[in-house]
Structure formats: structure tokens, C-alpha cells
Amino acid sequence: MDMLHYQTVNACIKELMGKIRQPAQGLFKYPSLTTTAGKFYSAGMFTWDTHHMTLRFAMEGQPEMMKYFLLTMFQFQRSNGFVPCVCSSVDGGSSTSGFHAQPYLAQNAAEYLNLTGDLETVKTIFGNLKKYLEYWLTVYSAPLGLFRWGETWMSGFDNEITGTIFPTGTILPPDLPSLLYLECRAMGFLARKLDLPDAEFEERAKKIRDAVNEYLWDEEAGIYSSRNLCTDKLQTSWSDGFLNSTVGKYAYVSCPSLLVLFAGIADQERAGRMIGTYVLSPDHFRSRFGIRSLSRSSEYYNNARWGNPPRFGDWKRLTNSNWQGPVWIPLNWFVFHGLLRYGFRTEAEKLADDTVELIYKSFQELGFMRENYDAETGEGLYADQFASWNLLADSMHLYLNSPEQAIPLFPWENERKTR
Template structure:
């Protein structure tokens, strides 16, 4: 059964991956990628931030499987250049671009106080994986100053001074849409473990790009910033009691030394842990922030069938959380328990990084079964799924990071794999 699903998925993805490519249109001067086929009602022409990064990872696997190196290179490079073209002088990069203009929520610019979310920190990672694939970063040399402006913007306007942790400006377009540690919470109040994991890898990726163009001193400076962020995450987001990482609440009143009520013993802590069991807690394993001892404790939590582990992978929220829900929703999409292809993939990668090969194999096989059953019965893949039955919940013909199952199949079969940076 599993072998049949593997071949079914490979054929489907190899044939349909081209449906995620688009030619230049409107303000998008370069070819680019989108999350779904042209008949999708939600994603047919929009260039999204972290979606396009994962699409590049999956397209790299298609190229490997079909012996067509560089087949999608123009679309992957064009995706990056479209975002760079629309990054302003202060480093604000849109999170979404459409042919008729960038999609903005509020004003993320200097005039708006940089008070809105922008592109997630994945653009350097996307460029680094393409540079690795091409064996050179020369193609992006002219774009490195723009990426640096973007990263500088993150470090200057998205980092909490007391903890050194990155935070979301608002709960809009954070990727994991309705994560309870961010959703409906006050602006600039959550140091998300998900965001800090992404930013850590982004800073490392930028360092790699700089080294590739022989700017070694600058490369090490950015790697030092990455280490500072990892140290902050370990200090403030790790919970020794529970043996996992959590997001942190930053919404504490400032210390007032003239306040008679508190001045005798002002707070000595700069944040409070938000003990909400989300799949994002496992991202420090993917990012490489966790120690081996921490990863071993996190693995125990991951394998608990009462909370995260399900028949078809990893629940995006622990079943024991009050907010746990499997309802169909779009804008926000539901990350309160359903299984997503991207969460299965990143947890799988984290397990591999720390040597938990048997667990990674089981998770990969469950993902193959999830998508194989869906494709066999409905003729398509969907955006997210019921964790126990594998039934699709919504968005038929969703492609995007679901196609990362192709990378899992290659790993299961001990073939070359196109990993993310």
C-alpha cells in the first residue's frame, strides 16, 4: 500500500508542480511561484512569503527526481527578486504580492512606526538554498544589501530590548494564523518561538551568503547575531519544568523605581512563559537551537498520544489545550489541532537533526499515508486534515508545502534529497 502511494504521489507532484509557476504580471516583473494550481479560489496568483520558500524546497526535489537541474530556477530566483524589488529603503518587505499591488495591513513603514508585520524572515534562507543548488551566490550579490536592510529592520523594530527576543507586531498574517499565544493578544506582546526559530536560521543563512561572496568578516558578524538570538531563546523560552520551548509574554509594565508599591522588590524577570502546547514548540529542534538533552525531553512530549501524536502525524495544538478545534476555517486558517503538511515536515526535520531516525521514519510514512489516501480517494490534496481519521478538512487542490512529501519519500528510499538551508 505504502509503495503504491509513494508512486502515486510522485507522479501527481511531478506532473502538477509546474502549476505553481507564474509568468511576470503587473508589478511582478519576474517569474514567480504561487501555493496552488490556477483553479484554486484562494492562492491562484498571489506570491506569499514563507509559502514560496517551501515551494522552492519541493521544486528542488522535483528537479532531482526528474534529472532536470535548474528547471524551476528562473521562478525561484524571480520570486526572490520580486520581493527585493518591493522592499523599501527602510527594509520593509511585503509579506504578499499580487500583480495589482502589494497587500498591506495597516502601514508597516517608518511613517506607520513599523507597527505592522512584514515578510517573515525566510528570504535569505530561500536565497541560500538556491545558491547552494547552483554552487554560487554570485547571482544574488546585487541583492544582498537589500536583504541586509530587511534583516536590520527586523533587529531594530521587532526585537524586545530586555530579552533580545523577536516579537510579532500584531496577530495578522503570522503564518500560523490562530496560534493562541499570538492570536487576539495585544500588539507586540508575544515573543513567538516560531518567529525566533525562523529568524535564527535566517541570520545564519545570510551569514552563509556573505561568506559565499567572500565577505567573511561580515558573515561572522551576522552569525554572532544569530548566536545572540539562540542564547536569548534558550534563556527565556525554554521551560525546564515541562521540558519544552514556549512562546513568551512580553506585555509587562515597565519598572518604576519611584512606585512605592513595587520599589522594595521590583520584578527581576523580563517575560513570562505562555505555556500553550503548540507544534511550534518543536521548531527549536528544526532550527538547531535546542541542546541534545533538551531535544530528548521534547521528543518524549512529541510522542505522547494524549497530546500531539496522532495517526497521521503531529497535531498543530495539543489535544489537551482548551482551544483545541478541528473546524474548517480560512483567514484565519485553522492551526488549533489539524495536521498540516508543513508542520509534519518541519518536525520530521527536527527529529532527523537530533538523531531520532526511527521517529522521523514513522512520521514520514504517516505523511505519505495521509496524502496517498487523500489523492487516491479525492484525486487531489487539501490544506489541512483531521489528525485521527486523515479526512481532508478544507481547500481542495492545495499544493505548496504538501509537496514536501516528495522530499520525505526520497529520504525514505535513501535517494538524494533537496533539503532547505
């Protein structure tokens, strides 16, 4: 890695962090973070964006942003456990999103507690976390012990290919149960720290892990895939029986599969096979700029600035969030940690280096970061002055070279080793 490039990216990110921290305002009782330093995404506080941003702030000695994030989210929780995915300082989020907050809140709380030891705050929100998680586990439950998004874009992978092609509710993807597995593990960790029973959460985590391994692993293809409820088959390829077997073979090799590695659900053999065949292959996920959001060998692969189809069923509303090819920093982040987890340290370091070089290129050419990047050229595609999870672009090297400065993402695993 070019150290000057790293230092430049690090300095630019730190400068940007100062621009996106906002004081308490309107209905927000605590300081908050904006997703960009510009005009895009100004509607409110987005769940998975803010979760990742607070990790970066904590690495800079501001862990209180994690606490403020959690307290603000639960400020708008409803009696049934629902938490708006996008919270607004104007109306709380009621007019912005009908989606439940993406499953990162328990992980954020566990990481915060592990970092600060702030039992008082965690005790205050533990009941909220429990209701929020139960809402996920009941409202979005599906056959086979698995789960499904209410709509594809609820995941944040707005136009992910399987959710886009097939009818709503018919696809059981690997990303949601992977995140819920982590949420259950995080809740078990929090319960133990509060001297509360943890068996309920650990048992749920085990059931989810077992279901993913039993029903979402495609042994023939060597990858975790979505299950199609209409056919009761894994939807890795077209596999309709009428076309040559090479046509559509990798049509649905898509980014939700990568979360299984991040969560640590796969065993070493399956993970190694999936990483070798798909994650590191230039024919599939690995671009010289990072991780593609869809296999390059998929017939649907593209790097369009505007994704298909339009959002929310409205043909006039184009979706800028194209997850059918472009590189996104959160995918680099998830895969980086998956590679480290399964012993691919050299490959993880190369991915971290490529991420820094991509963002350096963006700052040099544009003066800011974009939301996503063309996987073949590195061209920035959308959203000026983007911050969000891109703030983590320079932090992967901390996990390699200065782990004491990084935020442990899975504190329950370290706890297990020492208990």
C-alpha cells in the same frame, strides 16, 4: 510505506507542479508559482508558501524558481527594508498585506547558492537581504533579546492559541527567534561565500540562540514555550493558582515550540526530553496523520474547519486557517527535520510514511490536496486544489533514502564540518 501509494502521490504532485507555474505577467518580471491550482489564495505570491514550493521545484531540476522568487520579492522592497509578505503582479502587494515577508528569504538564498553556485545572483541581492533582515531585527525586537510578531497571523500560524488569547505584542513566541536565528546563520554563510565579513551575522545568531535557551525553556514542563510579558512568565499552562494543577496544564503547548527543534537551537538533552514527552506523544502533538498544531491535551484543542477568532479584528471575517489542532504538512516537515537532526531517524521515517499516506488518502477521496487535515480522522478541511508546502509531502523520503536528490536546508552546518 506502501510504494504504490508513494508513487501515486509523487505523480499527482508532479502533475500539480505543472499547473501552478505561471509565466512572467503584470508587474512580475519572472515566472512565479500560485499557491493553489484553483480559486483559493489567488491574490499573489505568499512568502512562506513560495519558499517551500521552490524547494520542491529545485528537487525536480528547476532551481531557477528559487532565484525568480527572490528577485520578485525584492522587486517590491521599500527603502527601509520592508518587503511585502504577499507580492501581487497587479500592485506589488501594497493592497494585499501590511506584513513584512516572513523570515525565509536568506535561507532560500543560501540553499539556492549551495545548490547552484550562482554567486552573481546572490551578490545582486545581498544588500537587499541585509536590509530585509535588519528590518526584522529592529522593528520586531522585544525585551530579553527576543522578538514578537506584529500580529499573530503574521507568522502564518493564523490563530495560534497564545497569540489569539493574549493581547497583541505581549507574547514572545519561540518560532520567530528560531527563524531569525536561521536567517542570521544563512546570511553568515552567504557573506563567507561572497568574501564579506560574517561576524555580524554569526554574533546575532548566537545572541538569539542564547536568548531562546535562557528565556523560553520551561524546565518544569520540559518544552520551549512563549513568554508572557504581562506576567514575565512562560505561558505553557494556565497556571493561575486557583485551579487544580491538572486543569489547563497543557493549554498552550502549541506549534511555535516545534521550530526550535527545526532550527537546532536546543541541545540534545532538552530536545530529547521535548521530543519524547510531547512531539511523539499521542496525547500531545503526534497524530497517526502527522503533527497536530496544538496539544491534544489542551483545553483549546479542536479540529474545526473554521478557526477562532475571526481575522483582523473583523467579526464577519472567519479564519479558515485553524492552527488549534489540525495537521498541516509544514509542521510535519519541520518536525521531520527536527527528528533527523536529533537522531530520531526511525521516528522521522514513520512521520514521512504517515505524511504520504495522508496525502494519498486525500488524492483518492477528493482528487486533490487540502490545506490542512483533521488530526483525528484525516479529513481534509479547507482549500481545494491546494499546492503550497504540500508539494513537499513526498520529498521527506529523499532525505532518508536519496539525500543527493534532496535540498540541504542548513548548508552552513555542512560547511562548518568541513572548514
